[in-house]
Structures are given as structure tokens and as C-alpha cells.
Amino acid sequence: MLTPRELRSMGVLGINMRNARYLSPNNPRRYYQRVDDKILTKELAKANGLAVPESFLILESPHEVRTLVENLSRHDSFVIKPARGSGGRGVLVVDHCDRGFFVKPSGARLSGEDLRNHASNILAGLQSLGGNRDCAMVEYRVTTAEAFRGISFQGAPDIRIVLLHGYPVLAMLRAATSESDGRANLHQGALGVGIDLATGVTTRAVHRGKIIVRHPDLDAPLEGLQVPEWDKILEIAGTCYDMTGMGYLGVDLMVDETRGPLMIEVNARPGLAIQMACGIGLQPRLEAALARRNERPGESARERLDFCRLHFASNAP
Amino acid sequence: MSPKLRLVLTVVTLCLAGSGIALYKHLKLGVPLLVGQKSTSWLIEAKVSFLTSLPQPVTVKLSLPPAARDENIGQEAGSLGFGYVLDTTVPGVKAVWSAQQPAEGPHSLYFRVRFPERFRTGGSGIEALGPVPVASPPGLSGSVEKAARGIIDRSRAASSDADTFFTHLLLQLSADSTAQENLLLRRHYEKIEHSRSGDLLVVMGIDLLEMAGIPARLAHGVKLDVREPQEAIPLIEYCDGRTWKVKNPAQPNVSLRSDNICVWKRGGGALLEVQGGDKSKVIFTVVKDMISLKQMKELRDSPLFASTILGLPVSEQAVFRYVVLIPLGAFVVVILRNIVGLPTLGTFMPVLLALAFLEMPLGSGIAMFSIIVAAGLYFRFFLSSMNLLVVPRVAACVVIVTLLMVVMSLLSWRLGIHGVLKVTLFPMIIIAWTIERMSLIWEEEGKRSALMQVAGSVFVAVVAYLVMRVPQIQYSAQYFPELLLIVLAAILLIGRYTGYRLSELHRFRNFTRI
Numbered sequence: 001m002l003t004p005r006e007l008r009s010m011g012v013l014g015i016n017m018r019n020a021r022y023l024s025p026n027n028p029r030r031y032y033q034r035v036d037d038k039i040l041t042k043e044l045a046k047a048n049g050l051a052v053p054e055s056f057l058i059l060e061s062p063h064e065v066r067t068l069v070e071n072l073s074r075h076d077s078f079v080i081k082p083a084r085g086s087g088g089r090g091v092l093v094v095d096h097c098d099r100g101f102f103v104k105p106s107g108a109r110l111s112g113e114d115l116r117n118h119a120s121n122i123l124a125g126l127q128s129l130g131g132n133r134d135c136a137m138v139e140y141r142v143t144t145a146e147a148f149r150g151i152s153f154q155g156a157p158d159i160r161i162v163l164l165h166g167y168p169v170l171a172m173l174r175a176a177t178s179e180s181d182g183r184a185n186l187h188q189g190a191l192g193v194g195i196d197l198a199t200g201v202t203t204r205a206v207h208r209g210k211i212i213v214r215h216p217d218l219d220a221p222l223e224g225l226q227v228p229e230w231d232k233i234l235e236i237a238g239t240c241y242d243m244t245g246m247g248y249l250g251v252d253l254m255v256d257e258t259r260g261p262l263m264i265e266v267n268a269r270p271g272l273a274i275q276m277a278c279g280i281g282l283q284p285r286l287e288a289a290l291a292r293r294n295e296r297p298g299e300s301a302r303e304r305l306d307f308c309r310l311h312f313a314s315n316a317p
Numbered sequence: 318m319s320p321k322l323r324l325v326l327t328v329v330t331l332c333l334a335g336s337g338i339a340l341y342k343h344l345k346l347g348v349p350l351l352v353g354q355k356s357t358s359w360l361i362e363a364k365v366s367f368l369t370s371l372p373q374p375v376t377v378k379l380s381l382p383p384a385a386r387d388e389n390i391g392q393e394a395g396s397l398g399f400g401y402v403l404d405t406t407v408p409g410v411k412a413v414w415s416a417q418q419p420a421e422g423p424h425s426l427y428f429r430v431r432f433p434e435r436f437r438t439g440g441s442g443i444e445a446l447g448p449v450p451v452a453s454p455p456g457l458s459g460s461v462e463k464a465a466r467g468i469i470d471r472s473r474a475a476s477s478d479a480d481t482f483f484t485h486l487l488l489q490l491s492a493d494s495t496a497q498e499n500l501l502l503r504r505h506y507e508k509i510e511h512s513r514s515g516d517l518l519v520v521m522g523i524d525l526l527e528m529a530g531i532p533a534r535l536a537h538g539v540k541l542d543v544r545e546p547q548e549a550i551p552l553i554e555y556c557d558g559r560t561w562k563v564k565n566p567a568q569p570n571v572s573l574r575s576d577n578i579c580v581w582k583r584g585g586g587a588l589l590e591v592q593g594g595d596k597s598k599v600i601f602t603v604v605k606d607m608i609s610l611k612q613m614k615e616l617r618d619s620p621l622f623a624s625t626i627l628g629l630p631v632s633e634q635a636v637f638r639y640v641v642l643i644p645l646g647a648f649v650v651v652i653l654r655n656i657v658g659l660p661t662l663g664t665f666m667p668v669l670l671a672l673a674f675l676e677m678p679l680g681s682g683i684a685m686f687s688i689i690v691a692a693g694l695y696f697r698f699f700l701s702s703m704n705l706l707v708v709p710r711v712a713a714c715v716v717i718v719t720l721l722m723v724v725m726s727l728l729s730w731r732l733g734i735h736g737v738l739k740v741t742l743f744p745m746i747i748i749a750w751t752i753e754r755m756s757l758i759w760e761e762e763g764k765r766s767a768l769m770q771v772a773g774s775v776f777v778a779v780v781a782y783l784v785m786r787v788p789q790i791q792y793s794a795q796y797f798p799e800l801l802l803i804v805l806a807a808i809l810l811i812g813r814y815t816g817y818r819l820s821e822l823h824r825f826r827n828f829t830r831i
Contacts, residue, residue: 001826004817012825014817016655021815089761124707188762194831209827279831314831 011281013272018248022164022286026247027268034244035266038083038137041244048243050236050263053079053254057138065119065136069112072138080115082122083135086267088185092118093141093155105154105182143257147228150220151175151191154182159195159233159253159261162270162282166241166304167289168234169312171195172277173202173227178217191215192277193222198313200230206277233261234309238301240266250274285312324813328806335802342797352792358431360604361539361579364546365414365426367594372418375399375593379428380537380582381410399426409584424594432579461505464498469529479531479557486529487522487553487569519551522566532556534585536563538578539601546602554583579603639672641794642785644801646671649781651811658820661774662751662758669744670774671781679782683775685725686748690771693718693752694759701756714749 007014013022034040045052056075059065072078076097082090094102094110101109110118122136144156151157157175161168172192176182179189186192191212193205205212205222214221227233237251240263250270255261275282292307293299299307318326342348365379377399399414412428468489476482492499506521519535526533533556537549552573554563563573563580573580581601582588591597646668653659661667674682696717700710722745751771759767784790793800 001822002828004822007817007822007825007828010828010830012817012821012828014815014821015658016818017815020813120706185762203831209824211829276825276828279829281830 013282169285194278331806367597537582658818667777670778
């Protein structure tokens with residue numbers, strides 16, 4: 001076990017500090033709606049010219065649930081998720097349809113009834129942040145990009161970028177494993193793969209807090225992978241700051257085979273696991289971003305990205 | 318003003334105010350800081366309630382403990398619209414309230430008496446005054462008299478004096494025996510007793526004592542039990558020739574001890590007489606008081622009296638004993654969540670759980686909680702297969718949890734475990750929500766995570782319970798509630814704690830820089 005002093009010297013950010021110094025002062029309460037309601041986030045994103053997964057359906061009332069299966073007949077693969085969910089709760093991925101059944105990436109088969117139940121649970125607010133009534137979204141399921149095929153277990157990995165006032169400070173890739181049951185949550189056993197902000201090349205991978213070099217299920221190497229369209233990805237993340245007004249932010253993206261990087265969702269309370277994945281403490285970078293902002297207020301998105309790619313590169317001093 | 322300075326000023330002010338008031342109470346008013354430093358005393362409140370329906374004069378007479386005549390006993394009477402006098406002329410002391418035409422409806426009158434714990438309130442003998450009392454036989458006849466004689470003769474054969482006779486007689490009467498004589502006697506008394514007040518055993522005991530030539534009469538006692546309001550329990554007072562003694566007929570072989578019972582009324586006669594009112598009754602509430610009587614009198618004249626809970630009626634004080642502990646539970650939660658970093662289900666659910674634990678043995682409390690949550694979870698999974706909406710499902714869970722509790726109480730009663738019956742205090746709605754959230758986490762994040770969180774909650778509840786149970790802490794919270802300002806200051810300070818949580822030292826234990 002490391003002492004608090006050692007952790008501090010490595011710049012590791014704790015949850016109390018995150019809340020007190022970075023989250024509460026920089027995220028205005030009135031803007032939370034923009035990130036907590038994914039329908040609203042998506043509209044904002046589209047208005048700002050960001051690519052997002054296409055919405056097939058938005059279910060707002062129980063009677064819309066009844067016709068869910070008929071309305072989805074045109075689609076073979078899709079994702080159902082709550083508009084106000086968090087931490088991947090209530091996300092149901094359908095990989096393909098097979099003789100009236102909906103098959104999950106794990107191979108589990110769901111009936112139309114199962115699908116409707118899932119949707120009505122979402123509407124009842126089961127997975128939403130406060131247990132209030134919610135809407136369900138049915139949207140396009142991302143097709144894994146070529147570059148990620150090797151490390152995709154039951155679905156494409158997603159990219160998380162943490163920003164402070166538009167300055168990206170850390171980035172990682174989250175890849176599901178059999179242990180995480182196809183989910184991308186690190187504490188459920190998914191892989192966290194650090195990404196070099198400057199180049200978009202993966203630096204190292206962590207599984208359950210320990211460094212590993214190959215995917216435990218697929219045996220593919222995890223280091224030295226080039227994330228495609230990295231410039232574009234950083235740009236999208238920067239735009240998310242401008243459109244939400246949230247100072248401390250986690251942006252989740254996925255790279256689609258044909259459509260390129262898509263903004264999936266924005267998180268106003270990004271977790272601390274990214275530090276483990278990257279092997280870099282958040283605090284010094286957050287402080288550097290704050291200092292830069294004080295020094296040069298009103299920098300353009302381009303300038304912010306350039307600053308970070310220069311100062312927050314893996315091989316930076 | 319910077320937020321930091323504001324916080325520091327607030328914290329300093331709160332600490333100064335809290336400790337200042339407490340020190341003043343200690344130094345000037347002499348309220349002891351530590352529990353058990355001075356002799357403690359009992360405070361018994363008799364609450365007389367009755368109903369008036371006609372505009373007519375009302376007189377209420379409440380017999381008081383013999384010691385009420387004593388100057389050193391603190392006593393006070395509370396009444397709205399009634400004249401009050403202490404009547405010491407008749408044998409035995411009485412509180413007398415009267416009014417010409419009280420308003421119609423229910424009335425409550427209070428009499429409070431406070432006496433040191435050492436004070437002799439038990440059933441020890443007091444000298445019989447005046448002429449030696451003579452027993453007046455009850456006038457039984459026929460087979461009933463014969464049966465009574467039989468029992469008396471047997472008791473007498475086994476005893477040497479009035480005390481041992483009393484013991485043997487009542488042991489025989491209370492024995493669950495199907496002997497002919499006992500049955501006959503009991504049936505006789507059941508027939509005539511349903512119209513008269515008093516416990517069957519007490520009436521039978523008094524009559525048979527009188528028949529045996531031992532003068533006996535009804536007395537009343539109050540159990541020194543702080544848990545809940547009670548009615549007076551009937552006792553028997555008998556004369557062994559020189560002195561009158563009081564014993565509990567239900568435990569004839571035990572002499573009454575002044576640390577568990579206060580003999581409120583002796584010397585025969587009624588406990589309560591109400592003229593002009595209906596449905597009268599007297600209910601006693603007992604509180605253990607940690608401030609000596611003399612200090613109490615001084616404190617009563619101080620403006621700070623209001624800052625103690627002692628300014629409230631005794632029956633309300635009993636509730637506040639727990640209320641003032643809740644902030645401490647919240648404090649424990651703050652420490653364990655923000656400094657230690659334990660996961661819990663629901664932020665303050667553990668505090669409610671801890672309060673429930675205070676009312677029962679810890680072991681059975683935890684067992685109870687575990688069984689209810691486990692069974693509730695089982696039913697919850699069953700319910701989820703029916704695809705109900707959320708609120709009806711939680712409501713169904715509340716019903717199931719309640720029924721489970723009833724079943725468990727019955728079962729444990731049958732098994733002879735009595736502590737579990739205090740379950741009404743279990744926060745059932747909260748438990749139902751706990752079950753709901755737990756099952757969600759179970760499905761979403763796996764059972765490991767769900768069990769971790771529920772174990773975290775129980776652990777926090779146990780720590781809060783252990784803190785709230787400390788006598789010194791209970792005492793301080795009750796007599797120096799201003800110290801809660803210091804707890805508040807500490808909570809504010811922790812609110813600004815930005816260091817690592819203990820759990821994070823574990824979480825980041827493998828952290829290696831790239």
C-alpha cells in the first residue's frame with residue numbers, strides 16, 4: 001500500500017479533492033441537464049456539427065413500448081439505453097436478429113417481450129440517476145473500426161477523454177472482457193488502456209489494477225495501437241466543452257467503421273480509474289490546465305489542443 | 318471573505334458557543350460533565366387523564382409516595398385551570414386538584430417526583446402506627462372457604478412467620494396448578510372480580526392473608542423501567558405484627574428492591590379518585606436523571622434551563638433521548654464515507670438501522686436485518702419476474718417486509734427470544750428501498766458489489782450503534798445538547814477535507830507511473 005504522501009507525489013487525484021476542487025467549482029448546476037439528459041446532449045452535439053449515433057426511436061410513454069418490436073423491424077442491430085442513465089446502467093446491445101429473437105453480443109437470446117420489459121423498466125426510472133421517470137433511446141450500434149478489431153470483445157471499445165475547461169488532460173480506451181461481461185466498466189473487469197494525448201497511440205493497459213500487455217480473451221497486444229482519427233477525436237472532445245459549458249468533463253466516443261469517431265455521451269462526474277489506466281496522476285495536469293487558463297483566458301479550441309498535445313504528451317518532461 | 322475564512326470563523330464560533338454554554342452549565346450550575354460522577358436520581362411522572370362531559374365541579378385525588386412528605390424530595394405538579402394542593406393530613410399524602418367548572422373534554426394533570434437513587438422506595442417495613450391492625454376476614458363460605466382454609470393450612474405448615482407464610486401462600490396461589498382447591502378458589506374470584514378493579518392474584522392474596530389473621534391491603538408500585546410509559550402494578554402490603562411490608566405477589570420470594578421498583582402508594586385506599594370526570598387513568602413515565610436534585614433546583618431558575626431537554630415533559634424527554642443521538646450517527650456516516658470511504662446503500666440508512674439496533678440486542682438486530690434483507694431480495698426477484706412498475710414494486714416490498722417481520726416476531730416469541738419484538742422501530746420503508754437498490758446493483762454490477770455495499774451499510778450502522786451506546790455520549794447529548802454545535806463544526810471541517818480516503822490508498826495501491 002502506498003502512503004498518502006507517495007500518492008500525492010505522483011499526483012494521484014482522490015475523490016474528495018476531485019469534488020471539492022475540480023467538480024463543484026467548475027460545473028455549474030444549471031448546465032447539468034445538458035449532460036445528464038442524453039437526448040438533449042445529442043441535440044446539442046448535432047447543432048454543433050458533431051457526429052453522433054443515429055437515433056432510431058425515442059420512447060417516452062408506455063404505449064410506445066407496445067409497438068417497439070414492430071418499429072424496430074428495419075434494424076438488425078441497435079442499442080437501447082436510458083436517456084438519464086449513468087455508468088452504463090440499463091444499456092442493452094442487440095447484435096443481430098435471429099428468427100424473431102434478439103441476440104446480444106454474448107449470444108444470449110431475448111424475445112420481443114424481454115425487449116419491451118427492458119424498455120418499460122427504463123421508462124419507470126429504474127436505471128435513471130434519481131429514480132425518476134425516464135425516456136428510452138434506441139440508437140445505431142457502432143460497428144467496430146478495423147484498428148480495434150483485435151481488442152474488441154463483444155463490442156467496440158470506447159474512448160474516454162477527461163477535460164478541464166476544454167483542455168484534454170488524460171485519455172484512455174476501455175475494452176470489454178469476458179470477465180466484464182461485455183461491459184466497459186473498469187471495476188467490473190474491463191481493460192483500461194492509456195492513450196498518449198499527443199499521438200493517439202496506446203501506452204499501456206491495466207486489468208483490475210495490474211499492468212497487462214495482451215488482451216486476456218483475445219490475446220491481442222494492447223500497447224502501441226494507433227487510435228484512428230485522433231485529431232478529430234480531440235476536436236470533438238473540445239467541442240463538447242464549448243457546447244455544454246461544463247468545466248470538468250469526461251467525453252465518451254467510439255470509432256465506427258464507416259462513420260468515423262462518434263460522440264456517445266458526456267459525463268459531468270468522470271471517475272478516477274483513468275489514472276490507473278494511464279499511469280499518470282490527474283492532479284498536476286489539471287493544475288497546469290487551470291494555470292494556463294488563468295494565464296491566457298479565452299484561448300481557442302485549437303490553441304487549447306495544441307497546448308495539451310505539447311505539454312501532456314507521454315514523452316513530455 | 319474567502320470561503321476558507323468563512324468556514325474557519327463559523328467553526329470557531331460554533332466551537333466557542335458549544336463549549337461555552339456547556340462550561341457555564343458545568344461551572345455555574347454544577348451540571349456534572351461526566352456520567353456517573355454524582356449520584357443519579359429517578360424522575361417519575363404521573364400523568365392523570367380524564368374526560369369531563371358535564372359542567373360540574375371536578376376533584377382529582379392522586380395518592381403519592383409516602384416519601385413525598387419529605388422536604389428533600391423534589392416534586393412539582395402541572396395543571397392548567399386546576400387548583401392544586403398537597404394534602405398531608407390524611408394518612409398518606411395526596412395531590413389534590415380541583416376546579417369549579419373545567420372545560421368539557423379531555424384533561425391531563427401531571428405530578429412529577431424526583432428522588433435520589435439511594436432513597437428507600439422499596440417495600441421495606443414501616444412501623445405500624447396507632448393500634449395494632451386487626452385482620453378482617455373476607456367472609457367466604459361453603460366449599461370455597463374450605464378450599465381457602467386448605468391452602469392456608471398448607472402454607473402455614475411450611476412457614477415460620479408472616480414473611481415466609483406470605484411467600485408460601487402466594488407461591489401456591491400463583492402456581493399453575495390444577496389442584497381442586499386452587500381451581501375452585503380461582504373460579505370463585507373470577508366470577509366476582511370482573512366488576513372490581515385489581516389483579517386476581519392480588520385480591521385472592523389479600524383475602525387469604527386476612528383469613529389467616531394477617532392484615533393485608535392493596536399497594537401500588539411503579540417499575541423503574543425507562544423504556545415506555547406504564548400503568549401502576551398492584552402489590553400487596555401486609556403487617557407482620559409490628560411493621561407493614563410490601564411485596565410483589567407475582568414474585569413472592571423476592572423482596573422489592575429500590576433500584577427496580579418504586580412503591581408509589583401504600584396504606585390502602587385508592588390510587589386515584591376522580592369526582593366529576595369519566596374514564597380516568599394514571600400513566601407513569603420513568604426517567605433516569607443524572608443531575609442531582611439540588612443542582613436541578615438551581616438549574617430550573619437559570620435561563621439556560623431551556624437548553625436542556627429537561628425543560629420538556631418527561632414523556633417527551635424519553636423520545637429526545639434518541640433524537641439527540643441522530644446527529645452523532647450522521648457524524649459517524651460522514652467520517653466513514655468521506656474519510657474512510659466505505660460504500661453504503663443510501664447515505665443515512667445506516668443511522669436509522671443503528672437506532673433500531675439500540676432497542677434490541679445487537680446480535681439479534683443484525684440477524685433480523687440480514688434475514689429480512691435476504692428474504693426480501695428473494696421476493697424481489699420473484700416480483701421482478703412479473704414486470705411491475707417501480708413504485709408498486711417497492712410498495713409490494715414494504716408489505717412483504719412487514720409480513721416477514723410479523724412472522725419473525727411470532728417465531729422468535731415461540732422460541733423464547735423476546736428482544737426481537739422491538740422490531741417496530743425497524744425502518745421498514747428504508748429497508749424496502751434498500752432491497753430494491755440492492756437488487757438493482759445485484760443485476761447491474763453483480764452480487765459481489767451488492768453484498769459489499771450492504772455489508773458496508775451494516776458495518777457503518779454497527780459503528781454508529783457502538784458510538785451511540787456509550788453512556789457518556791448519551792449523557793452528554795442529553796444534558797449538553799449544545800455540544801452538538803461542536804459536532805456540527807467537525808462535520809463542516811470534514812466537508813472541506815480534500816485528502817485521500819483510506820479506501821483510495823487501497824484502490825491505488827498498485828499505482829505505477831508510466
